[in-house]
Amino acid sequence: MNDKKQVSTAKLQQGQTFPLTIKRLGINGEGVGYFKRQVVFVQGALPGEEVVVEATKIMPKFSEAKVKKIRKASPFRVKAPCPIYEQCGGCQLQHLAYDQQLREKRDIVIQSLERHTKLKIENLDIRPTIGMEDPWNYRNKSQFQIGQQKNGKVIAGLYGIDSHRLVPIQNCMVQHPLTNKVSEEVRSILEELNVPIYDERTQKGIVRTIVTRAGFQSGEVQVVLITTQKEVPRKKQIMAEIQSRLPEVKSLVQNINGNKTSLIFGEKTIHLRGEEVIQETLGDLNFELSARAFFQLNPTQTIKLYDEVKKAANLTGKEKIADAYCGVGTIGLWLADGASEVRGMDTIDAAIIDAKKNADKHGIKNATYVTGTAEHWLPKWVEEGWRPDVVVVDPPRTGCDQKLLNAIKKVKPKKFIYVSCNPSTLAKDIDYLSKDYKVEYMQPVDMFPHTAHVECVVELVLK
Known part of the structure; x- marks a missing residue:
């Protein structure tokens, strides 16, 4: 009995070699397995594979290891076409067949929800990831x-x-x-x-x-x-x-x-x-890009992403829309023809100047842009009698500012559309809003094929 106990709590040592079965893909594209209940991350290993690995880093809550030998390869493993794939590190998933990348990215979204929310995953409508017809040469x-x-x-x-x-x-x-x-x-x-x-x-x-x-x-x-x-x-x-x-x-x-x-x-x-x-x-919109202007890196998929936002907004022409983190106005202008009014805000002054120019150039008269935070402007507009029906956010990787989420809870738009580039911060923010908002559906979009990144459009509806 004592011997058994000693074995099960034996600590992993650096340099130790051991067999591992890979269960799923981690958020950074690495294989995830378990050694005596401890998480082990293995770069380059794929779900379903049986590998022999060597421990390279031991931490209190997880370990990292590298593949020494693949005993049983995934049926989806392919040869990465890029000659410097393993040295460069810019892509993480070229060794995984593209259709399977799309399935794994949906699973990365699910993992984040399991880790950071109390939502019942089986009750959620999480749709298949929208991929590219030709997933190469896409970065501008x-x-x-x-x-x-x-x-x-x-x-x-x-x-x-x-x-x-x-x-x-x-x-x-x-x-x-x-x-x-x-x-x-x-x-x-x-x-x-x-x-x-x-x-x-x-x-x-x-x-x-x-x-x-x-x-x-x-x-x-x-x-x-x-x-x-x-x-x-x-x-x-x-x-x-x-x-x-x-x-x-x-x-x-x-x-x-x-x-x-x-x-x-x-x-x-x-x-x-x-x-x-x-x-x-x-699409029908033309943008001027200055050196510092933020613009989506994959124009082909951006159109699909913004069309998903439009689908989620389901506009009738009567809605007032607030576009938080609006940048140069791309999402708001994409929605403007279906709304009664769009108001956008961003903390970067140069982006707001560009957003105003972009609205003028396209003759879009129902869009207004202001510099500042959403948590400042939303309550102020409500006080003045302007309450948005739909709020759209496309925040940085760190997710929404806590003050903005509090402003959403206060302002209570009927619909909150969240465009996310980080499933972990998305899940945390959804969890925080879950008392007030129900997740209608989640639509993952692959903006960066062959990397571990996944974007997601989420429609949240006021309960």
């Missing part, structure tokens, strides 16, 4: 760090998994071909002109990052060079070379970030050449 923006090798060669790419080793990327399979082409050419120009490249270790050098954004419909490209200072040697030559070799680059911008930080952009942006913005079209 790349942000490649730049480094220089000892032989003087300039490389551009992403930092490898859990490391500060720069993995060179010349042709990313999930990026739009134009962003690949332009980033590679700009890298080449910087190398030829011997421009000082920033070294993260010594904190010397000037050019840090190449940010490239392409308009899928317009074919226009914007390049932003992130530098540590305003003065850049041979700046005029860099601009001339980009202009002559890359006619698709319509906007050339410099952003200055001299801080020791993992943030890409600094506060100061300088327009160098061409236009200040590039054009992009979603």
Whole structure:
């Protein structure tokens, strides 16, 4: 009896090798198994697989391990087509067949609800994930760090998994071909002109990052060079070379970030050449994108996502809509033709200026945009006699601000539509609202194929 007890509580040791059955996919795309009731996360392992793993990290509540051998492979395991898939870390699921990725993403939403809510999952309408017909080359923006090798060669790419080793990327399979082409050419120009490249270790050098954004419909490209200072040697030559070799680059911008930080952009942006913005079209709407403007990274799926919001809103032309975290106004403008009035708010002033411009340009007269928080404006509008029928939110990964959720409980719109990019914070926020609001249905949408990310549109109705 004593022996048995000792075995069942035996602690896992670092470097220990042991067999594991993978039960499901974790929120970061890793396989999840259990060793003596403790959770073990295994990068690259898939649900249903029987693997032999080696423990790499032991924590009080979970452990991490790496695959040593696959004894029984998942029937959905495929060979990842990207040659640097395992070094880069930008995608987590290329080794899983795409149809199965969609099923697993729905399961990631369910796991978050199980972990963070008291809702009965079997009573919820959680629909199959909406995927892409062609799940490649979908990203309209790349942000490649730049480094220089000892032989003087300039490389551009992403930092490898859990490391500060720069993995060179010349042709990313999930990026739009134009962003690949332009980033590679700009890298080449910087190398030829011997421009000082920033070294993260010594904190010397000037050019840090190449940010490239392409308009899928317009074919226009914007390049932003992130530098540590305003003065850049041979700046005029860099601009001339980009202009002559890359006619698709319509906007050339410099952003200055001299801080020791993992943030890409600094506060100061300088327009160098061409236009200040590039054009992009979603459905019938045309948007001007400045260097700092937030815009969805997958335009093809964005249309499907916004159509799901429209479906959930189910407008008759009489509704008043509040669009919290409105950004440049995309969701509100998408809904404006079916509503009596749209009011949007955001804390970023530049986004509100863009939102007003976008409304004017499309002749949308029933949309108003203001700077500030939703928790400030919603109660104020109600006091003034304007009560929204529908509130739409599309918050950052951290979820809705607690004050906003309290404002929703107070204002009590008939319908609350939550667009989420993080199932964990979504589940916590739904749980907090569950006394007042019933989950009508949840619609996962795959905005980032081959990664563990999943977006979700949720229709919540006042009880």
